[in-house]
Amino acid sequence: AGPVIYxxxxxxxxxxxxxxxxxxxxxxxxxxxxxxxxxGDSSSNASGQESAYSLVTATISVQWRPKGVHDGSAPSSLLxxxxxxxxxxxxxxxxxxxxxxxxxxxxxxxxxYLGGLTLDDALADDRAELGExxxxxxxxxxxxxxxxxxxxxxxxxxxxxPKDSVRSFEDLPVAIQ
Numbered sequence: 001a002g003p004v005i006y007x008x009x010x011x012x013x014x015x016x017x018x019x020x021x022x023x024x025x026x027x028x029x030x031x032x033x034x035x036x037x038x039x040g041d042s043s044s045n046a047s048g049q050e051s052a053y054s055l056v057t058a059t060i061s062v063q064w065r066p067k068g069v070h071d072g073s074a075p076s077s078l079l080x081x082x083x084x085x086x087x088x089x090x091x092x093x094x095x096x097x098x099x100x101x102x103x104x105x106x107x108x109x110x111x112x113y114l115g116g117l118t119l120d121d122a123l124a125d126d127r128a129e130l131g132e133x134x135x136x137x138x139x140x141x142x143x144x145x146x147x148x149x150x151x152x153x154x155x156x157x158x159x160x161x162p163k164d165s166v167r168s169f170e171d172l173p174v175a176i177q
Contacts, residue, residue, distance in 0.1 A: 021057040021158065022107065024114040026122045028054045054119040059158040062106055062138070067150045080148030102142075102149065109137040127156040 068077035085098030095103065113134060114122055122130075135154040142149050 021059045021160075022110075023055055023057050023162065024111055024122075025053045026056055026114050027116070027118045028052070029119045055162050056114070056119070056122050057158075057160055057162055058110070058114070058122075058156050060106065060110060060134075061153075061155040061157065062102065063152040063154075064102060064149050065152060067148045077148045080146045082148070084145070084147040084149065101147075102138075105141050106134075106138050106154070109141055110134055113137060122159060123161070127159055130159070131155050 066078060066081040068081070085096065085101045087096050087098070089096050093100070113130075131154045134156075135151050138154065139151045142151065
């Protein structure tokens, strides 16, 4: 069976960029008997139906640059970049209009993608693959908008259950070990 991997979600690693984690809804894990939910008991909630969703929190980092500078794109890519948003920073905001639009697209695509994953898939150790898929999705969306922006990378340094339920996620690997 091999060693059990233990994620210490109660004491997360300190990240230098200190980005705030964002909550995302994912599908619940499917049990071996084909039922969704933690215990497979259909009387687990008041409506008699099993929980349809689970919650995870993720910290996301995105690196981007204007097209046409490094990839040999047509000069029109640079004009598209300049037309997409602007350098203006609104009051009480630390982001430019362009950065806010990229952030909104990133959160939209992440919500859509993670919403199709199960809890186990979202909490899996292979977050590099999640980041690469998200990079492609966000890049496709920006290309559709002719934004003139190249997404270099999307990283998910932290994907974890919500703080209130961390202990229940840690009990299983400890019991197995």
